[in-house]
Amino acid sequence: MPRWYMLLARCFGCAxxxxxxxxxxHRLLHHKRIYKYIHKVHHEFQAPFGMEAEYAHSLETLILGTGFFIGIMLLCDDVxxxxxxxxxxxxxxxxxxxxYDIPLNPLNLILFCAGSRHHDSHHMNFIGNYASTFTW
Incomplete structure (x- = not known):
């Protein structure tokens, strides 16, 4: 069992x-030459909801999902x-x-965590706020 601080540090590294x-x-997927072929599928919903997070073109899932596994491959040494x-x-x-921008959301305790307001702005304007987690 890893120590709690190492677990948090590695999760932060993965993030x-x-x-x-x-x-x-994600910014590349918004390029005018490829947006309509791949990423537009995800943006069919201007008012996102939880399950819509996974609604995307299969190539987008492969492209953006790869980032999830890079941290695991570099930092993960236990289940x-x-x-x-x-x-x-x-x-x-x-x-x-x-x-929903829930005021008592524990994720709001994470420094520079974007949250739903940040991401809703992306879905309404189709530009900016390309990061998945942080605002930096």
Whole structure:
């Protein structure tokens, strides 16, 4: 069993790796030459909801989903970290697509965590806020 602080540090490392990957490739998916073929499927909903988070073109799932596994490949050495990272990532993904900015949300305790307001702005304007987790 890993120590709790190592578990949190590695989950944070996975989040930074995934967020960096997601930002640059998500921004690329908004390029005018490819947007209508791949990423437009995900943007069919201007008011996102939890299950819509996973509604995407299969190529988008493959492209953006790769970032999730990079952190695991680099930082994961036990199944507890794997399960923790999967749980955190799924909760965060559904939260930002929920359409609700819950004031007492524990995810708001994470410094620079974007939240649903940040992501809703992306779905309404189709530009900016390309990162999956952080605002930096």
């Amino acid at each position: 930074v790796i995934e967020d960096t990957w997601h930002y640059f490739l 507890i970290l794997l399960y923790t990272w999967v749980a955190i990532r799924l909760i965060e993904t559904i939260d930002v697509h929920s359409g």
